[in-house]
Amino acid sequence: LHHIINNIFFLSTFQKQSSINLLLNMAFYIQKFSSYTHTDVMVDLDEAHKNRDDEAESSSRRRANVSTASSSVSLSNGRMLRASTSNEENDSDSGTLKSRRRTHSGSKVEDHILRWNGKVFYTAGRPPWYDNSGYQLREPFIIGICGGSASGKTTVANRIIEALDIQWVTLLSMDSFYKVLTPEQHQAALNNKHDFDHPDAFDFDLLYRTLIRLKEGKRVEVPVYNFSTHSREKMNKTMYGASVLIFEGILAFHRKDILDMMNLKVFVDTDADIRLARRLSRDILERGRDVEGVLEQYNNFVKPAFDSFIAPCMRYADVIIPRGGENHVGIDLIVFHVKTCLHDLTVKNRAQLAMGALNGRNGNGLQAKPPPSLHVLKQTPQIRGLHSLIRNKNAPRSEFIFYSNRLMRLLIEHALSLLPFSDCNVECPSGLIYAGKRRKARLICGVSILRAGETMETALREVLKDCIISKILIQTNPDSMEPELYYLTLPKEISSYHILLMDATVATGAAAMMAIRILLDHDVPEENITLLALLMAETGVQSVAYAFPKVRLVTTAVDKQLSPNYHIIPGIGNFGDRYFGTELQPCSDKLEYDCASDG
Structure with a gap:
C-alpha cells in the first residue's frame, strides 16, 4: 500500500x-x-x-x-x-504507512501504557494530588486540544506526553462521548447520512460530568464508541484523575463550561487536503467504508461542520499548532510551559507531616491527646510478649514470621469487632434461644498496601475465608521522599464494601493517606474504612486522624518518635525485609535509622 x-x-x-x-x-x-x-x-x-x-x-x-x-x-x-496522505498516527520519519490507532479513553491497568518511539510511559508513579489535610486536592493541569477531523490531534497529544516524560497522564478523547443513536439514526449512519460532526451528536452533559470527576481526582466510567457499528460497547473503560489531563476532540472548545476548565488550549491547524486524505485512508482501511460514502459524508457534514463550528473555535486557543505533530518547535513551547506549571504545584506532604504542621499539636508544641478514632489493643502481657519477640533484632526469621502472624490475627479480630453488629437470636442444640450478635457488614474487602501490607493477607484469610483481597502499590520516590502510586486493583463496586486497609507500619502516615484518598476517590464512605497496622508512630496517627477523622485506626502499639529519615523509633526494623528475608544486614545496637521501620 x-x-x-x-x-x-x-x-x-x-x-x-x-x-x-x-x-x-x-x-x-x-x-x-x-x-x-x-x-x-x-x-x-x-x-x-x-x-x-x-x-x-x-x-x-x-x-x-x-x-x-x-x-x-x-x-x-x-x-x-508522503505528506498529505500520512494518517493521524504516522511517524513522518519512518517512511511507512501505519494503521491509525484510535484514541480509546481508558485507564485499566493494562491500558495505562503508552508506547511511543521505543519509549514506554506508564500511567503510574502518581505523586500526591492532595495536601496534608487530605481534602484540598491539587487539581490536574488540563490541556484541551481542538482541531478538524484527522488534523493530528492525537499525534500532538502523544508528542506532548512523550516530551513531558512524566508517568501519570490521562488522555481523554471526545470520540467516547457520541450519543446513543436511535434506530432511525443508526440506519442513517450506516448509509453515511448521519452528521457525526454536529454538536448535537455529542453528549456534552456526560462529558462535563466526567471532566469534573477527573478534575477532582475521582474514578470515572468512560463509554467506548465503536465506529464500525456506530454504537457504544457494552463494557466501559475506567479512568482516574492524573497530574496532567489531556482532552482532545473536534469540538473540545465548543461549550464554555468545558472550555473554562482548561489550563491550556491548543488548536491543531492542518491543511484541508491533508485532513481529507487521512480521513479517506482511515475510514476505508479501518472502518470498511467505500470511497463514495466517505466523500459524500465529507462534503455534506464534515466540511460544513468545520467551517461552522470547529474553525471559529480557533479564537479561543492559547496556542495554534500548524502541521500538527510535525511542528516540534510549537510542541516544545507547550511542554516547557506545562513543566513550569507542574513544578509550581509540587507538594511536600511527608516533610510537613513529620514536622507536625497539621498533626494536632497545640500552641505550646505539646502533643495532642490520642484521637477518638484510634483503637490500640489492650497491652496485656501476651501482647507485650509478642512485641518483645518480633522487635528483637536477633530473632530468627522463622520465629519473626510466626509471631508476627499471631499478632496480625489478633489485630484483625479486634478490627472486626469494631464493625457494626445487629442483634440476632439462634436456637441452641438444647432447644433454648441464645441472644447473640450478627455482623451487619456482609461485604468486606481487604486492601493491602504493598509490599509490607501483603504480609497481613494470610492472617485475614484465616479469619475471613471468603474475603476479597485487593492491592495498592505505593512506593517512596528517592528524590522527593514523597509516596507515589504505581498500581492498584480494586473491586468494581468497592463503594459498597467495608474496607480493611492493611500496612505493617505507619510512620508519617503519607502512604496511608494516599491509600485512603484513593478509596475515597472510588466513592468509598470514610466511615467504612479501617486502617490496620502492627505498629504506628504518634505522628502518623495524628496526621491520618486529622485528615480523615471518620477512618478507624487499629494497631497493636504506638511508638512516640520518628528518625530524620521518617522511620519509627524504636520500631521493629524494616518489616518487609525481615519478613521476606531481603534485609542486607542486621541492625546494630545503636539506633540505625536506615534499618528502621518504613511507613
Whole structure:
C-alpha cells in the first residue's frame, strides 16, 4: 500500500493532476488494495516496484528540470516521502504507512501504557494530588486540544506526553462521548447520512460530568464508541484523575463550561487536503467504508461542520499548532510551559507531616491527646510478649514470621469487632434461644498496601475465608521522599464494601493517606474504612486522624518518635525485609535509622 500511494504521488507530480483527482485515485487504490489476498498484494507490490523504477529511469531527464520548490514530494533512500496522505498516527520519519490507532479513553491497568518511539510511559508513579489535610486536592493541569477531523490531534497529544516524560497522564478523547443513536439514526449512519460532526451528536452533559470527576481526582466510567457499528460497547473503560489531563476532540472548545476548565488550549491547524486524505485512508482501511460514502459524508457534514463550528473555535486557543505533530518547535513551547506549571504545584506532604504542621499539636508544641478514632489493643502481657519477640533484632526469621502472624490475627479480630453488629437470636442444640450478635457488614474487602501490607493477607484469610483481597502499590520516590502510586486493583463496586486497609507500619502516615484518598476517590464512605497496622508512630496517627477523622485506626502499639529519615523509633526494623528475608544486614545496637521501620 505504501508503494502504491507513492506511485500515485510520483505520477501526479509530473502529470499535474489536481488535488482532488489525486485524492480520488489514492482512495481507489486503497479500496482496491484492502480486498486483495496476501498473494495479490505481493504481486502488485513487485509490479509497483518495477513500474516505478521504469518510470523513474525514463523520466530522469524531466526530473532534472523540475525545481525543488515546485516539487511536492522528496526522495529518501529511493522512496517517496508522503505528506498529505500520512494518517493521524504516522511517524513522518519512518517512511511507512501505519494503521491509525484510535484514541480509546481508558485507564485499566493494562491500558495505562503508552508506547511511543521505543519509549514506554506508564500511567503510574502518581505523586500526591492532595495536601496534608487530605481534602484540598491539587487539581490536574488540563490541556484541551481542538482541531478538524484527522488534523493530528492525537499525534500532538502523544508528542506532548512523550516530551513531558512524566508517568501519570490521562488522555481523554471526545470520540467516547457520541450519543446513543436511535434506530432511525443508526440506519442513517450506516448509509453515511448521519452528521457525526454536529454538536448535537455529542453528549456534552456526560462529558462535563466526567471532566469534573477527573478534575477532582475521582474514578470515572468512560463509554467506548465503536465506529464500525456506530454504537457504544457494552463494557466501559475506567479512568482516574492524573497530574496532567489531556482532552482532545473536534469540538473540545465548543461549550464554555468545558472550555473554562482548561489550563491550556491548543488548536491543531492542518491543511484541508491533508485532513481529507487521512480521513479517506482511515475510514476505508479501518472502518470498511467505500470511497463514495466517505466523500459524500465529507462534503455534506464534515466540511460544513468545520467551517461552522470547529474553525471559529480557533479564537479561543492559547496556542495554534500548524502541521500538527510535525511542528516540534510549537510542541516544545507547550511542554516547557506545562513543566513550569507542574513544578509550581509540587507538594511536600511527608516533610510537613513529620514536622507536625497539621498533626494536632497545640500552641505550646505539646502533643495532642490520642484521637477518638484510634483503637490500640489492650497491652496485656501476651501482647507485650509478642512485641518483645518480633522487635528483637536477633530473632530468627522463622520465629519473626510466626509471631508476627499471631499478632496480625489478633489485630484483625479486634478490627472486626469494631464493625457494626445487629442483634440476632439462634436456637441452641438444647432447644433454648441464645441472644447473640450478627455482623451487619456482609461485604468486606481487604486492601493491602504493598509490599509490607501483603504480609497481613494470610492472617485475614484465616479469619475471613471468603474475603476479597485487593492491592495498592505505593512506593517512596528517592528524590522527593514523597509516596507515589504505581498500581492498584480494586473491586468494581468497592463503594459498597467495608474496607480493611492493611500496612505493617505507619510512620508519617503519607502512604496511608494516599491509600485512603484513593478509596475515597472510588466513592468509598470514610466511615467504612479501617486502617490496620502492627505498629504506628504518634505522628502518623495524628496526621491520618486529622485528615480523615471518620477512618478507624487499629494497631497493636504506638511508638512516640520518628528518625530524620521518617522511620519509627524504636520500631521493629524494616518489616518487609525481615519478613521476606531481603534485609542486607542486621541492625546494630545503636539506633540505625536506615534499618528502621518504613511507613
